[in-house]
Amino acid sequence: MKRFLGLVVPLTAVLGWGLWGADTLKIAFPASDLNTLDPHYAAATNDRAIVDMIFNGLVRYSPGDITEFEPDLAESWETSEDGRVWTFHLRPGVWVHPYPGNPEGYELTSEDVVFSLAKAADPTSSAYAGEYTGMAFEAVDRYTVRIVLDRPLSPVLFLPKVADYAGGFIVPKAAYEALGDGFRTHPVGTGPFVFKEYLPTQKVVLVRNDRYFRGPPKLAGVEVWYVPDVNACLNGLITGELHVIEGVREQAWVKQVKGLPGLVVDVFGPGETEVLHFNMSKAPLDDLRVRQAIAYAISRDELIAFIGPDIAERQCAVVPPYLAGGLSCEEVAQAGLLYEVNLERARQLLAEAGCPEGFSLDCYITERASYRKPFENVQAQLARVGIKLNITVVDHSSYHSLIRQDANPIVHYECWRPNADVFLTRFYHSDSIVVTGAKPDTNFSHTTFIDDLIEAARYTLDPELQACIWKTAQLRLLQEMSSYPLYISKFVYARSEKVDYGYELKSSLALYPQVNELTELR
Amino acid sequence: MTKGHRIRSRRVRAFLRNRTAVVGAVVAILVAAIAVLAPVVSPHDPLEQDVYHRLAPPGGEHPLGTDDFGRDVLTRIIHGARVSLTVGVFSVLLAMGLGTFLGLAAGYFRGGVELVVMRVVDVLMAFPVLVMGLLVMAILGTGLGKLIVAIGVVLAPRFARLAYGAAVSVRETEFVDAARALGAGPWRILLRHILPNVFGEILVMGTLWTATAIRIEANLSFIGLGVSPPTPTWGNMIREGVNWIVVAPWLPVFPGLAILITVLAFNMVGDGLRDAVDPRLQT
Amino acid sequence: MWAYIARRVLVAIPTLLAVYTLVFLFVRVAPGDPAVAALGDYASKEAVEALRQEMGLTDPLWVQYLRSLLGYLKGDLGRSLINRLPVSRQVAAALPYTLELTFAGILLGALIGIPTGVLTALRRNRLPDYLGRTLSLVGLSIPAFYLGILLMIAFSIKLRWFPVMGGGNLSSPADNLRHLALPALSLGIIMTSYVTRMTRSSVLNVLQEDYVRTARAKGLRERAVTYSHVLRNALIPIASVVGVYSVVLIGDSVMTEVVFSRPGLGKLMVGAMLQRDYIALQSLILIYAGFVILINLLTDLSYGLIDPRVRYD
DSSP states (O other), rough: OHHHHHHHHHHHHHHHHSOOOTTTOOOOOOOOOOOOOOTTOOHHHHHHHHHHHOOSSSEETTTTTOOOOOSSEEEEEEEOTTTTTTEEEEOOOOOEEEEEEBBOOOOOOHHHHHHHHHHOTTTTSSSSSGGGGGGGEEETTTTTTEEEEEEEOHHHHHGGGGGGGGGOOOOOHHHHHHHHGGGGGSSOOSSEEEEEEEETTEEEEEOTTTOOOOOSSSSSSEEEEEOHHHHHHHHHHTTTSOOOOOOOOSSSHHHHTTTSEEEEEEEEEEEEEEEEEEESSSSSOOOOOOHHHHHHHHHHHHHHHHHHTTTEEESSSSOOOOOOOOOOHHHHHHOOOOOOHHHHHHHHHHHTTTTTOOOEEEEEEEHHHHHHHHHHHHHHHHHTTTTTEEEEEOOHHHHHHHHTTOOSEEEEEEEESSSHHHHHHHHHHHHGGGSSSSSSBBBOOOTTHHHHHHHHHHHHOOOHHHHHHHHHHHHHHHTTSSSSEEEEEEEEEEEEEEEEEEOOOBBOOOSSSOOOTTTTTT | OOHHHHHHHHHHHHHHHHHHHHHHHHHHHHHHHHHHTTTHHHSSSSOOOOOOGTTOOOOOTBOOOOOSSSSSSHHHHHHHHHHHHHHHHHHHHHHHHHHHHHHHHHHHHHHHHHHHHHHHHHHHHOOOHHHHHHHHHHHOOHHHHHHHHHHHHHHHHHHHHHHHHHHHHHHHHHHHHHHHHHOOHHHIIIIIIIIHHHHHHHHHHHHHHHHHHHHHHHHHHHHHHSOOOSOHHHHHHHHHGGGGGTTHHHHHHHHHHHHHHHHHHHHHHHHHHHHHHHHGGGO | HHHHHHHHHHHHHHHHHHHHHHHHHHHHHHHOHHHHHHHHHOOHHHHHHHHHHHHHSSHHHHHHHHHHHHHHHHOOOOOOOTTOOOOHHHHHHHHHHHHHHHHHHHHHHHHHHHHHHHHHTTTTTTTHHHHHHHHHHHHHSSHHHHHHHHHHHIIIIIOOSSOOSOOOOOTOHHHHHHHHHHHHHHHHHHHHHHHHHHHHHHHHHHHHSHHHHHHTTTTTHHHHHIIIIIHHHHHHHHHHHHHHHHTHHHHHHHHHHHHHHHHHHEEHHHHHHHHHHHHHHHHHHHHHHHHHHHHHHHHHHHHHHHHOOOOOO
């Protein structure tokens, strides 16, 4: 044995030497491959993470803290009195990355910005076109862009559209036109890192942008790895093959990783909402008493104990309290709509509704752990009052297709949305009703009774009044128990202690820790 | 005593002399008994969650610890035996019935039946077993019945080939001619005269494929295409357990051992049966 | 024999066509939508519809069927629905990883399995035989993914000798080998079990042949008999069917790739399945099917090389 070890140790030392370049950050996501790196389509967290390093918006959420906006490509901006005209003054000297056919790159101007916004507004070249209807874009001069709105919007609703998220990322015109369809796997932007290489199902390689307008990044480059198995990600982090990984949003996992030498776990906001939507158009959930019975049968505290109190936070209304117009649990409690667990009450309501023995429901759920596991806990909780959920597990995309075909009586939906308007419109406006709505979207509950409130709030410029209308709408939803908010789950990322993001990570709009010019490996 | 009886009792004796095979049989019977008696022998309810006591280490009230929902691991392994054996046995019975029937028919009737059946068999045999299993489960979705059908469909062509070969080699022999001359119908000939000739081999293959079917089930469950939760299966217990390797390494290890022991037992029995049926192929 | 080969190849064409048809229908019956998979849950219904159209999923089924088929006839595997890259490029990138794993597994299996098999046969019913038989039975029974996990716990997480994920850099042999070690060991252990059993029964068969008995009767020393007669005659069939095991091991190699996150064909296929990438999926399954058919053909041919009595008619 000794002789064997004597042979192996120097051997591994030799093989291990020079394995990775000093300053390349390796970050892994539990995904099998990228979907698209066109920022106006990118939706998966792993795609957004890459896009975020390559592109900029006109304004940006402060790194690590989404409660504030700061200049990005635009040095400054102003809005007209009536809130209809927004003018942005671009930072001169912003350089577009080199791309095939243009090894030097070029200076970004208002022409690119207008092109990019128009692309984001065009349903044939953007998944977010709906957010940009009723807007006109115009290049006033080389460094000035003007956006004119049909109807005025408050900053809360407008600025996210031009921030470093989704349609707000600025795509340089000439680069996009030169690459055509290839742009989705060869993104070209202005950000701190330049796309270098994509190895399908393996990784995307980015290198430092020495001409970045905030100064050259400290890292030599970034590699984004696709490792579908969370456990393999963790093992890679343990062995030092990876520096940052997306973790499992469960306290036990956090505890396990925190116990390992050299590793740090970040749990940060804002977090995604976890909500159960009840299909009110079909028996037995068309009966208010049945929906309330389900709400009374579920203990948020048990769910939170399962997920872990550091990761899961009580959520009592559909818009989370950290957004303008969100409701805190105290406010909901004051309105008497908390639905704290009460099995007696649940059984009594079921009896009144004519099903004292309970009933059974067939539901699909995605294999994705952050949906499936809490749903399994809900299943066990509901079993206590005789409600039997028969779960069929499907893959994530099948789940999203099936629930949009109205296949589930109860839909568990996990998401983050940039503001209250998007939450309420897409989940509770009658136009958004799945299958039958005017613009079928994600109204799984078939809610029809808050359309007027949603529309009124959207065009209210006074922020306080706007928030007040949004809150009223949510209390209506709770009265009718169209959906039951469970908890907010925060994001969990683990990293090697060598990684310094370069900013304090409190909340990241991007749902992942952003890597920027200040990030370094020590 | 007829010749058939003599052969049979000689085979039984040969099997019983094979220590490995007997050990395998005892273990397999034990696992089957545990599966049948699961509700009686398990210490807890396999579905009862206790999230306040999750990932408890082995010992005390939970001999093999608890999983991430606070469910008793031993209980879930015991109940997992039900799924593994049900899938293993019934998918093979399905494959055996379907495959043997089609193979015999193809070999005996020849002509169009042969052409169609054997072409289908060729096509299905071109799929690697696991690839076919993945594909079928991806379409059908999860569930016990679907799992049985998926694995049954995957394995059926293997039995069809075996039965086909036997039927072809026997159909021209004198005793089949004699039976035909005595006015026996084709099905009677197939069942009374041809099937018994291959029955031993089919049984051997069935036992060995049961071992494989249990393994395939574990593979599919591990990828997440098995039985829906909260039903425990060994494969998905490993799948879930792997996430807790550092704090709770026993979670993937114990169900894996259960798979290994069960599959091993069926392989031992299969080997013993093969030696008994065909001493020439003694391994 | 050439006529036989020609006929087998001709038969393979309708088989492949049937495989394609089956897979084509299967994947399109499956629930799930590649456009939804690609755009995620935030995308609007219009965006999904637009993308479906762009992906060609709104065309009638028979148009889609013929489009892919014509592509295959021209040797074009199509473009992935998800990242729009040619599937052939992805396959070319993944193939080396799968081939090296398969090859290393077979090599390890042969290097360990053949001597072990010979030893167990020559020491029949003694301790080495029992040990070898029991261990090889264990190797046949252990699921590849479980073996991979156990090796990973021991050698990567506890001992930190080997990396746990990825396939390594192909242009750097040292890095590549480090990544190959554990997956190859995992597959090699399973392969060893198959080869040991196969070798053992092959040697036992030869030992019962008349010429061996004659040689012994002539008074040749046991060792001479073993080497000159038994091994030579037993090894030919073993060597020729070792390739067959690459078919048997496809499932195990897919699982090994998944467990170790190796960027091979198997991982590509499971990924395509999860992302509903119809085009990539059907092409990959066709490749696997073609491989199975090819190996089966080679195997049947090799029987003839070993045993001239086999006639191809």
